[in-house]
Amino acid sequence: MKMYEYMGKEQFAKFGIPVPKGRVAKTSEEAYQITAEIGDSVIKSQILSGKRGKAGGIKFTADPNEAKEFAANLLGSELRGLIVDAILVEQKLKIEKEYYLAITIDRGTKCPVVLASTKGGMDIEDVPEEYMVKYHVDYGIGMMAFAAREITRRMGLGGGEAKQVQAILQKLYNMFTTLDAELVEINPLVVSGDAVIAADAKVTIDDDALFRHKDLPYVEERSESEKKAHELGLAYVDLDGNIGVMANGAGITMATLDTIQNYGGAAANFLDAGGGAGEEATAKALELIMAKDPKAILINIFGGITRCDDVANAFASVKKKAEIPVPVVIRLVGTNQERGREILQEVGIEAYDTMHEAAQKAVEFAKN
Amino acid sequence: MAIYINENTNVLVQGITGNQGTFHTRQMVKYGTKVVAGTSPGKGGQKVDDIPVFNSVAEAMQNTQIDASILFVPAAFAKDGAFEAINAGVKVLVMLPEHIPVHDAMAIMNYARAKGTTIIGPNTFGLVSSGKCKIGIMPNQYFIPGPVGVVARSGTLSYEIVGSMANAGLGTTTVVGLGGDRVVGLNFIDVLPEFEKDPETKAIVLVGEIGGTAEEEAAAYIKEKISKPVVAYLAGKSAPPGKRMGHAGAIIERGMGTFEGKVKALNAVGVEVASLSFEVPELVKKVLK
Numbered sequence: 001m002k003m004y005e006y007m008g009k010e011q012f013a014k015f016g017i018p019v020p021k022g023r024v025a026k027t028s029e030e031a032y033q034i035t036a037e038i039g040d041s042v043i044k045s046q047i048l049s050g051k052r053g054k055a056g057g058i059k060f061t062a063d064p065n066e067a068k069e070f071a072a073n074l075l076g077s078e079l080r081g082l083i084v085d086a087i088l089v090e091q092k093l094k095i096e097k098e099y100y101l102a103i104t105i106d107r108g109t110k111c112p113v114v115l116a117s118t119k120g121g122m123d124i125e126d127v128p129e130e131y132m133v134k135y136h137v138d139y140g141i142g143m144m145a146f147a148a149r150e151i152t153r154r155m156g157l158g159g160g161e162a163k164q165v166q167a168i169l170q171k172l173y174n175m176f177t178t179l180d181a182e183l184v185e186i187n188p189l190v191v192s193g194d195a196v197i198a199a200d201a202k203v204t205i206d207d208d209a210l211f212r213h214k215d216l217p218y219v220e221e222r223s224e225s226e227k228k229a230h231e232l233g234l235a236y237v238d239l240d241g242n243i244g245v246m247a248n249g250a251g252i253t254m255a256t257l258d259t260i261q262n263y264g265g266a267a268a269n270f271l272d273a274g275g276g277a278g279e280e281a282t283a284k285a286l287e288l289i290m291a292k293d294p295k296a297i298l299i300n301i302f303g304g305i306t307r308c309d310d311v312a313n314a315f316a317s318v319k320k321k322a323e324i325p326v327p328v329v330i331r332l333v334g335t336n337q338e339r340g341r342e343i344l345q346e347v348g349i350e351a352y353d354t355m356h357e358a359a360q361k362a363v364e365f366a367k368n
Numbered sequence: 369m370a371i372y373i374n375e376n377t378n379v380l381v382q383g384i385t386g387n388q389g390t391f392h393t394r395q396m397v398k399y400g401t402k403v404v405a406g407t408s409p410g411k412g413g414q415k416v417d418d419i420p421v422f423n424s425v426a427e428a429m430q431n432t433q434i435d436a437s438i439l440f441v442p443a444a445f446a447k448d449g450a451f452e453a454i455n456a457g458v459k460v461l462v463m464l465p466e467h468i469p470v471h472d473a474m475a476i477m478n479y480a481r482a483k484g485t486t487i488i489g490p491n492t493f494g495l496v497s498s499g500k501c502k503i504g505i506m507p508n509q510y511f512i513p514g515p516v517g518v519v520a521r522s523g524t525l526s527y528e529i530v531g532s533m534a535n536a537g538l539g540t541t542t543v544v545g546l547g548g549d550r551v552v553g554l555n556f557i558d559v560l561p562e563f564e565k566d567p568e569t570k571a572i573v574l575v576g577e578i579g580g581t582a583e584e585e586a587a588a589y590i591k592e593k594i595s596k597p598v599v600a601y602l603a604g605k606s607a608p609p610g611k612r613m614g615h616a617g618a619i620i621e622r623g624m625g626t627f628e629g630k631v632k633a634l635n636a637v638g639v640e641v642a643s644l645s646f647e648v649p650e651l652v653k654k655v656l657k
Contacts, residue, residue, distance in 0.1 A: 105470060107580045107617070110477040110551045139478040180471050208616070209469035211444065235614040250548055250614025251522020251577060254603035255645055261606040262644060270607075272614040302524050302531070303507075333531070334507065355528070356646055 001205045001219055004046045006088045008184075008201025015175040017168055017186075018197045022090025031071035034089040036064040042093075043067055045074050046086040048221060050123075055080050060092055093199060098188035099155075100124060101168065102202075103137075103176045112137040112176060114169065116151050120188035143173035164196040165189070179216070180209030225269070225288055232284050234273055241266025243366050244289035244326075247300040248273050252355075256300045259355055265363035268292045279314040286318055296327045296365035300355055303334025312340035316347045327365040331358035370497030371517070371542045371562040371569075372460060372486065377501045378433050380458070381406040382425065382449050383440035384416050392440070392505050393419065399502040399511075405432045425456040436460035438494065438503050446490065447472040454485045462503045463489035466548070470616070473551040480553065487553025491615065492545035493523035504545065514539020516652055517563035519556055520575035521546050521582070522615065525603055529575055529648050536649035541569045546582075548615030556586035564594050571597045571656050573648060574639070578604030579618045579625040587633035597655035600634050600641045601648050602627060 003011070006024040013019050021038050024046070025031040035041045045057035052058050057079045059070045067089060074084050098121030106113040115124075116133040133154040137143055148166035157165055168189070176184050185202040205213065222230065229236030235250060243260055245267045247253040257267040269292060273285050289297055301311050311332065319328075331352045332340050341351040352358040379396070383389040384406025393416060397403050405420055405428040412423035422428040425437065437458045441449045443465045453461050454476070461480070468490045480487045488495055494504015499513035506523070510531040518540055520526040530543055544559050546552050556574060563569045572594070576583040583602065590598055605627045607613050609620040620626050631641050640655075642648045 105474070105550060107550050107582070108555070108585065110474055112474070139474045140482070177471060180469055182470065206470050208443065208467040209471065212469075237608075237611045237613060239608065247524075249522065249524025250618060251520075251525030251575070251603050252528055254522075254577060254607060254613050254618065255525055255528070255601075257607070258603060258605040259644060267606070270611075270613055302528050335509075354646060356644055 001207055001210060002048050002221060003201075003203040003205065003217075003219060004048065004086065005044065005201050006046055006086065007217055007219070008203035009088070009198065011175060011179065011203060012198050012201055015178075016171045017175070018195060019201075020090040020093055020197055020199065022088065025071060025087050025089050026075070026085070028068045028072035028075065031087060031089050032064045032068035035061065035067035038091045040092040041067060041089050042091075043070055044088045045079055045084045046088055047079055047082040047084055048219070049080045049082060052079065057084070093190050093192045093197060095190050095192060097191040099165070099191070100127065100187045101165070101172065101189050102183065102185035102187070103172060103181075104183045106136060109136050111139050112173070114151055116155050118155055118157070124187060137173065142177070143170050145170070160194065161191060161196060168196065168198070179213060180206045182206050225291060229271065229288055232281065234271060234285060234288075236272075236288065237270040238292075239267050239269050241268050242295040243362050244268050244292060244294035244297040245300070246271045246273050246285050246289060246297070248302065248306065252300060252302055256298065256355060256359065259359040260298065260363060263360050263363040265359070265366055268294045279317055282311075282314040283318045283322070286322070286324070290324070294326060294366075296329065296362045297324070298358060298362035299328065299330045300358060301330070301332050301334070303332065303337070306334065307336045308332050308334050308340030309336040309343060312343035315349065316343050319347045319349065329358050329362045329365065331355050369541070369566050369568045370500055371559070371566050372495060372544070373436055373497050373501045373503060373542075375400070375500040376402075377435045378402050378404045379501070379503055380404065380425065380428055380434045380437040381419075381440065382437055382453065384408055384419065384421055385411050385414070386440055389440035390416055395505070395508060396502050399508045400499070401501045401503065405434065425452050425458065429456050434458060436462065436503055438462040439464060441465065443467040443469075447476060450476045450487070451479060454479050454483050457483070458485060460486045460488070462492065462494045463487060463547070463553075464492060464494065464505060466491040468549065470549070470551055473549060477551060477553060488544065489547035489549070489552060491549040492547035492552070493526065495542060495544045497542045498540045506543075510534045511543060512539040513541075515541065515568065515570035515656065516573055517541045517566065517569040517571070518543040518573045518575065519546065519559040519563070520544070521548055521577050521617070522575060522603060525645070526575055528645055529573065529601060532646050533649045533652065536653070538649055538652055541566060548617055550580065550617040555582045557582075557589045560586060560589055560594055564596060569596065571599065571652055573652060574598055574600040576600060576602045576630060577615070577618050578602070578607050578613070578620055578627050578630070579615070581625065583630040584633040587637045587639065590639060591637040598639045599648060599651045599655060600639050601645055602630055602641060
């Protein structure tokens, strides 16, 4: 789950990481009020996307009336394809230097990795490799003071500045582990006079750990269909094509989409129905697929322990109850496959042996 | 020969009395796996078929020789179950659950490293040394003995490929499911040297997918250390960036983990990548000649 900048900064403040004065505004009056309090302000639209400045989503002003007007125009409008529901009004910093700090997960070492650079404020992919410090944290000991000192040494920092960055590193790591984060990123970390302040916040929390963070605000990024699928316990992603797809297992579902593409078609969705495809789950999965108005439907079931006749019975009874106005192609192999195919034939559904034959047929249907 | 597990491996099932635990224990026994004990807190002294149930892994290990354990518990309790097994001295631990918090996975890997435990998964179907021992949930019928070692990030896709090989008369030595999560115990580069050492393995099939850099690292390793022929299949060619395709680990992030990058890396070291899964057996037959 990605957090909005203002939520990330609220968490930074909780964990003792310095952030600019200010707060979130949901109305133009609030924006007026905050600028009146803090004076010279930066107003930032809150959307889950970068490059807000270029899109006109950021403004500097010391005038509360201007803040109000800008907020009024921005709130409820669309920016980079996303609706702006909130804006962050905070004190404009006098920027002397811009650094970069992030902690994320390194798959190879299976440990947290700190990324730190004195070249902050730009797109992180544009920072040359030689300016990027990478430090793997031993998960068993965490971010001890020596590790933070080593990172600032490699960054080439000294004096009070180094000490402040070390403190921020330890607090950021504490937040990273306490909140089950996948990513905590400060870009830029600003040096302003004697202070080192987090001028931006990018925080992503592990979806699989949200069950133990009920106190965190929830941010919904999924489409309506994706939300519905999630409630049903199905892995689902909206795509742009016209062939509805359902398969069992993430890898085989991806392979099904690839095979469709190989024969010149395009899938309307990714839907991994998981192992057991009961009648109710099948009906609901089909409903989701139908909602996208596909030209054809391809169901790819490699029944291992799942019995093909159970799967076939589920489809047959769904087909009898609901009108499916487009051709359905099923690939069904595994335990009891012969019986499964007979059941499907009885309700007029074609069943195939292999994924590529079924995919070819579905692409053909979708073109007519 | 086979890798990690064989006909002499004594297996423990953690969570043996649950529905899934009992069902898959029976499937494993049917396959020929030596399931010697199970655990279920508070149910010590019971039996599942003829298999004794203990209250804890430590108790089971006091009474029986255990070489490997498989964990059938919900994701939220997986960390505790894994720590219990590692702490008791289990050498190979298979972790099936999906949706284990990634910080729990890091903690488990860290502890396993300190104690010398090999972790398979999480979010895996397990592993099987064909005809000898299956520790996992894969369908028995496709895993017949033969000369091909398979290492995969995805379950059903492995069944698909191993099934199509079996239909073409190609059996397997060991099939290892790495798991679909971001942080998993074994990566391709850990399993490849085991296949290289195994005299029965004549060719290796690598089943990868988008996300991360495990395939690129495998390519670099193959170039330096692997003399046996390798064939690959990768899923996710048509996946859009930034979307998580079912597996937590199957996501193209910040331009990393793309299909094209992986194919290029593997091709560059002489590994042929099948464009469709059914082409894998033909490619394997070609390299075995």
